[in-house]
Amino acid sequence: VVSNVEALGSGDVTDNATLELNTGGDFDNNIGGTGSVVKSGDKTLTLSGANSYTGGTTISGGTLVATNVEALGSGDVTDNAVLELNTGGTFDNVISGSGQVVKSGDEMLTLSGANSYTGGTTISGGTLVATNVEALGSGDVTDNATLELNTGGTFDNVISGSGQVVKSGDDALTLSGNNSYTGGTLISGGTLVASNVDALGSGDVTDNATLEMNTGGDFDNAISGSGQVVKSGDETLTLSGANSYTGGTTISGGTLVANNVEALGTGDVTNNATLELNTGGDFDNAISGSGQVVKSGDKTLTLSGANSYTGGTTISGGTLIATNVNALGTGAIDNRASLLLDASGQFTVTDLTTESGGNTEIGAGSTLQATTLTQKSDSTLTINLNSNTVDPVIHAASQVSLAGTLDITGVGDVLDSDPASTDDLDTFTLIASDKTIAGDFEKLTVAGMDADLADFITVDGRIDDTGKQYELTTALTWYADRDDAVTDAHGTFNLTNADGSFAVNTVLENVDATLDPDSATGWDGTSLIKQGAGTLILNAENTYTGGTTISGGTLVATNVDALGSGDVTDDATLELNTGGTFDNAISGSGQVVKSGDDVLTLSGANSYSGGSLISGGTLVATNVEALGTGDVTNNAVLELNTGGTFDNAISGSGQVVKSGDETLTLSGANSYTGGTLISGGTLVASNVEALGTGDVTDNAVLELNTGGDFDNAISGSGQVVKSGDETLTLSGSNTYTGGTLISGGTLVATN
Structure with a gap:
């Protein structure tokens, strides 16, 4: 000792x-x-x-x-x-x-x-x-530096401390303890198996070989490195970190839940069990294997990879968007929430079932090939169409079973190739089956609205006579009840797009005798209403008698009989691109536009107040009130074949013509520049600016009942009369030959 x-x-x-x-x-x-x-x-x-x-x-x-x-x-x-x-x-x-x-x-x-x-x-x-x-x-092991495990087997000692654990060598080592070390884990070789969700402590994991998680629970350690992660065993494991490992992920058993879109790093996923994606964002890792994919949670997740997994897809919550035609693999799809197929081309799956409460949406440009298609009660199938969509959008080789709601957008892109004409409304096949379709949709909506409120077009979805195709057809809602369409008839044309237009080439006649007595539209079957900021063009000789109301946008009539025989209430714009005599009474706060090259006559005592625009041809007024009470912008020809006092202000680059035998008085301070032609009767100017600034061709009688300086040049074979008490000066170099009569006041000639 x-x-x-x-x-x-x-x-x-x-x-x-x-x-x-x-x-x-x-x-x-x-x-x-x-x-x-x-x-x-x-x-x-x-x-x-x-x-x-x-x-x-x-x-x-x-x-x-x-x-x-x-x-x-x-x-x-x-x-x-x-x-x-x-x-x-x-x-x-x-x-x-x-x-x-x-x-x-x-x-x-x-x-x-x-x-x-x-x-x-x-x-x-x-x-x-x-x-x-x-x-x-x-x-137990208290690791405050570095513990390197270069061995295989099961290591069940509990590890704590601030240090790091390193797994090296080629063997497979299992950590089974409830460990709390904080210094992180480095896997440099072999396989490190965690059979406890806390086995790797709380630090980050650098995986440059293989990390196998044979456990359940929530694993929120960040994982980086060039290695792979393997999920084994029957339990459910959640990865919640924003991981960056690149070696890929293999799911050989149980369920691996990713509640972060980066939880599985950047490598491919081999899924032979269940992969649950409870997250949002863009998941572009390629997924293969025999397992199923589950989308859970409330968020929106996009699958963009070219996936080949065969175990099917379940959408239990949120929205799953597939932006690659192979994103959903080749298995069956059970949609209990929201699914959007949004890639150009054809998706191919075995079975697609939309459960009650679910919504399956086919993006514009996408098509679907399935063995079976099942839409259950209270489900929704949304189909977005565009000009590149080919029919059928969905083909089911074995069986189609329909219920719930069909919601369609982009109808005009496939049913009306020429939006300027009703002649091109046609039929488009949405769903085709090799066998007879079972059931039918309970509700049809178009662009988010019920079909019976779809403006001027009725959209009818129906199974065709063969029983194997579900088709989309369109026609004017005006004739919906007469033609036994599924929507109620009405006479409202609502064009909401200010840049859009729609032309009706078919004749609109009274359909009051064929209206459904149970219709909720309240339409009388004889009147037309134009709504919205767009343009409605009526080309036919229409015979409806209940009148026309323009509450928005522009209504263009290219036929003098286009508005039937009833009165017109114009609170927006009425454009008359036609010739002939238009004798319908026009009222309202809107404007009347005369366009085109024809000669159009307005003969009614009209009261509209929004003014008149003459952009082409000739507008003839045979009633002094024909142009309502508003100003007139005349950029073509305004012919006044009437008598009385016309006090509307006239501007523009066009000409004013006085025709007929009557005496017409212009009393406004007008600014039109295109000149004045007097071809008949008497034109009285009671304002020195009444005839604008252009030359006057007087082939009848021009009466100037005003004072001031009148410097417009006067030519023609007609007479000039100075009336009234005022002093009027003529300063132009005039060539008229019909003589001059001074019946009142003073006429001063300074030229």
Whole structure:
């Protein structure tokens, strides 16, 4: 027994029995022999020599520090207190006992024995490498530096501390403990299996080989590296981190839930069990395998990869958008929430079922090939059409079963190739089946509205006479009841697009005798209403008698009989691009436009107040009130074949013609520049600016009942009369030949 560290002097010790060191300090004498060394007492003793004794070491008290990997000779170590290894190298002595092992210092130390000590392991510095799964005994591990596990098997010691765990080597190692270490995990080789969701502590994981998660629960450690992640076992595991590993993901059992769109890194996914995506964003990892994909949660997720998985797709929550025709693999689809197929081309699946409450939407340019199509009660099928859509949009080889709601957008792109004509309204096939279609949709909506409110076109969806095709047809809603369409007839033309127009070439006649008595539209079957900012063009000789109301946009009549025989209430714009006599009474706050090259006559006593625009041809007024009460912008020809006082202000680049035998008075301060022609009767100007600024051709009688300076040039064969009490000056170089009569006031000639 040595109770003083210097008791044996400075020479070597040959121990062929038992050397008990009950002391502290640094014992650097070399120890050889066949005997054993016992460390007793409470003190800390350091062995620093390269010792060769073979009888083993017993630590019964205090701390025994080895600063040389050979300090404890070659025999087994019975550690019932504390063994501190402050050295590097490979320590292959077997360690047993109830004591603790401490790894200190900066060096790397390897424990290779199948050790059975139970007092736990503390790593306070450097790296402790275990090349045997039992190298650290059976106690807990406090890792405040680096623990490297270069071994296989199941490591169930609990690991805590601020340090890192490294898995190296080619073997598969399982961590099963409820670990709390915070320094992260590095997988540099082989496979690290976590059979407990807390097995990898709380730090980040750098996976450059294989990380296998054979557990359930929520794993929120961030995973990076070039390695792969494997989900095995029957449990449900959730990955919630924004992970960046690149080696791909394999799901061999149970369910892997990703509640972050980056949870599975950037590599491909081989799914042979269940992949649940409870997240939003764009998931572009390619998915293969025999497993199913489940979309859960409230968010919107986009699948953009070219996927080949065969296990089917279930949408249980939120919205799933497929932007690649192969995004949903080839299996069956069970949609309980919202699914959008939004890629140009054909999606091919086995079965597509939309459950009650679900909505399946086919994007514009997408088509679907399925074995069966099932739309259950209270489900919705939305089909978006555009000019590139080909029919049928959906083809089901085996069976189609319909119920719920059909919602269609873009109808005009497929049913009316020429929106300027009703002649091109036609039929488009939405769904085709190789067998008879079962059931029918309970409701049809168009562009978000019920079909019976679809403005001037009735959209009718129906199964055709063969029973194997579901077709979309259109016609004017005006005749919906007469033709037994599914929507109620009405006479409202609502064009909401200010840049849009629609032309009606068919004759609109009274249909009051064929109206459905249960209709909710309240239409009388004889009147037309134009609504919205767009343009409605009526080309036919219409015979409806109930009148026309223009409450928005523009109504163009290209036939003088286009508005039937009733009165017109114009609160927007009425454009008359026609010739002939228009004798319908016009009222309202709107404008009347005369366009085109024809000569149009307005003969009614009209009261509209929005003014008149003459952009082409000739507008003839045979009633002094024919142009209502508003201003007139005349950029063509305005012919006034009437008598009375016309006090509407006239502007524009056009000409004014006075025809007929009557006497007409112009009293406004007019600014038109196209000149004045008097071909008959008498034109009285009661304002010196009444005839605008252009020349006057007087072939009848021009009466100037005004004062001021009249400098318009006057030509023609007619007479000029100065009437009234005022003084009028003629300053132009006039050539009229019909003489001059001064019946009142003073006429001054300054030329």
